[in-house]
Amino acid sequence: MKYLVKDNTITIDPEGKYLKKTVDDFLNDYFQSKKNKYLLLLNKQILLDGIPVKHGKEIIDHKTITITFPEEAVDWIPAETECKVVYEDAFIYI
DSSP: OEEEEETTEEEEEOTTTTTTOBHHHHHHHTTOOHHHHHHHHHTTOEEETTEEOOSTTOBOTTOOEEEEOOOOOOOOOOOOOOOOOOOBOSSOBO
């Protein structure tokens, strides 16, 4: 399969790997939860050849899969404290 990631969108060319398989099969292969699958379908964030997927039973075959993930807001505030380095080497700081 070929992937193209741009901003919060991933475009996947399955190259025949999902012949006669459904969108549900694809999402299950990538361990998506029922809630995540439901929200992706509800918000029309999964496209097959540019057309929104209405239900997970649609057959993929040679169609291009496009998934748009929602922008996540950062819910933490950086602390204004100093970091103390306890250990350091060429690869790691603690």
